[in-house]
Amino acid sequence: MLRHASSPPLPHPSRRLVLGSAAGTALLTAAGTGVATAAPATRAGARAEAPSGMPRTLPADAHAAAAVRAEYLHSWRGYTDVAWGHDEVRPLSGGHNDFFADGRTFGLSIVEALDTLYLMGCDHELARARSWVEAHLDPTQDADVHVFEAVIRLVGGLLAGYRTTRSQRLLARAREFADRLLPAFTSSPTGIPYTHVNLRTGRAHGRAVGLAEAGTNMMEFGLLSRLLGDARYYDASMRAYRAVLARRSSLGLLGTTIDAETGRWLDHTSNAPNPPVDSFYEYLWGGGRLLGDAQLTRWYHQLTKPVLAHQTDVRGGLTWYHGVDAATGARTGPTHQSELASFYAGLLAKGGDVRRGAAYFRSWSAVLNRYPVLPESIDYSTLTAVDPAGQLRPEYANSAFDLWRITGDVAYKQAAWRWFEGLRTHHRVAGGYTIATEVDSSSVRLGDLTPGYWFAENLKYLWLMFSRTPRFDYRNGILSTEGKVLAGAR
Numbered sequence: 001m002l003r004h005a006s007s008p009p010l011p012h013p014s015r016r017l018v019l020g021s022a023a024g025t026a027l028l029t030a031a032g033t034g035v036a037t038a039a040p041a042t043r044a045g046a047r048a049e050a051p052s053g054m055p056r057t058l059p060a061d062a063h064a065a066a067a068v069r070a071e072y073l074h075s076w077r078g079y080t081d082v083a084w085g086h087d088e089v090r091p092l093s094g095g096h097n098d099f100f101a102d103g104r105t106f107g108l109s110i111v112e113a114l115d116t117l118y119l120m121g122c123d124h125e126l127a128r129a130r131s132w133v134e135a136h137l138d139p140t141q142d143a144d145v146h147v148f149e150a151v152i153r154l155v156g157g158l159l160a161g162y163r164t165t166r167s168q169r170l171l172a173r174a175r176e177f178a179d180r181l182l183p184a185f186t187s188s189p190t191g192i193p194y195t196h197v198n199l200r201t202g203r204a205h206g207r208a209v210g211l212a213e214a215g216t217n218m219m220e221f222g223l224l225s226r227l228l229g230d231a232r233y234y235d236a237s238m239r240a241y242r243a244v245l246a247r248r249s250s251l252g253l254l255g256t257t258i259d260a261e262t263g264r265w266l267d268h269t270s271n272a273p274n275p276p277v278d279s280f281y282e283y284l285w286g287g288g289r290l291l292g293d294a295q296l297t298r299w300y301h302q303l304t305k306p307v308l309a310h311q312t313d314v315r316g317g318l319t320w321y322h323g324v325d326a327a328t329g330a331r332t333g334p335t336h337q338s339e340l341a342s343f344y345a346g347l348l349a350k351g352g353d354v355r356r357g358a359a360y361f362r363s364w365s366a367v368l369n370r371y372p373v374l375p376e377s378i379d380y381s382t383l384t385a386v387d388p389a390g391q392l393r394p395e396y397a398n399s400a401f402d403l404w405r406i407t408g409d410v411a412y413k414q415a416a417w418r419w420f421e422g423l424r425t426h427h428r429v430a431g432g433y434t435i436a437t438e439v440d441s442s443s444v445r446l447g448d449l450t451p452g453y454w455f456a457e458n459l460k461y462l463w464l465m466f467s468r469t470p471r472f473d474y475r476n477g478i479l480s481t482e483g484k485v486l487a488g489a490r
């Protein structure tokens, strides 16, 4: 039977039990209130201090979860009412957007939503979404798709759909997509995948590859290999990792962009954790954990160490990560940081460094003290926006979720709730939720798009924090970079 937001809260595991090695706090639930409080952290720096502007009290968990679910369904209706079957909705104009290729649709928002609908107990909506995917999603279209995006959104979305519904058809679709993406890997002389491939012809192109594009596939491909007993996907992913890792500098750092045909670095700067590098590191950790692959975990630690040693930049008590020349460690470029990098707080904590993860999260919370919602990128020497758009990004909430799971600290729920209220106040429109073209210190100018990842990520993290749904295994659940539940759906 379904458990809805109104169901009594389940006892929640402390992260000490969840991850074992990461020290955390036992999460205590004040009887009858549904409001979680946390015992003092056992490890220095693991507590998140609630920054100024943070709500001192939280709504009861059941109330918060119901509000999150209501907003998800509001945006889901915004999509289904006017853009059903298209990739993305334009909620102001009522139009739609083809995400991968003009004139082609993959029903991206539907694929992105599958496991979120399951976790939120929206079974009627899930049944409709699943039927559409099984009947209409066509992996054979004559479309040049971005391999990274197709892997994390389509293959990952279908795998998460399979994990939550057990539909063999969804698994078969995931395999069909992966088979049609494989030529990007197998036709590359180095094994580093080309950025694009035509799903119908298998023609691959795009040899200038950002690190995230090279290495954000192991979780989906490794899982697919496991599920199907077919090593080709895992092997392709591993070959790409080996090709990149063989080109580490003597400092142990990686560049940003690499030539898939020659294996030469096109950009020697180590830009972690900013894009287009970000999830390369995330998948070493995530792949290691999902597949129990010790080599991947070792690589994560080996590569993270020099990033922290050479790139950490502490300003005014806040921690940031500066770009450096991978060969010399010399600083390059401006003091800019992308909002996308805020996921790194959670990754550092998952990798065992809770103190640094908490510190980086505090840095982004300080930006949120200045802006109603996070801008796309900032100059961290002044905490001012460099790119003032706001693309409805999920990374800050992703880190709040990860850090909360690890530490049990209620401050991360407070942070996530404040973030949610910012979105609800500034991004909500009659047709759902929409991006911003400009964020300043007090106002937000709206654009016209609900990105597909909105249905996969933003409110899923909030729902998991507040609902304590029995549909998710809080101990062992593992999410991909796109928020897909690849393990731990119940």
Ligand code: DMJ
Pocket: 279, 340, 393, 394, 395, 453, 481, 482, 483
């Ligand atoms: C998502 O598609 C994924 O999280 C990806 O790894 C980078 N970020 C976007 C959303 O911002």
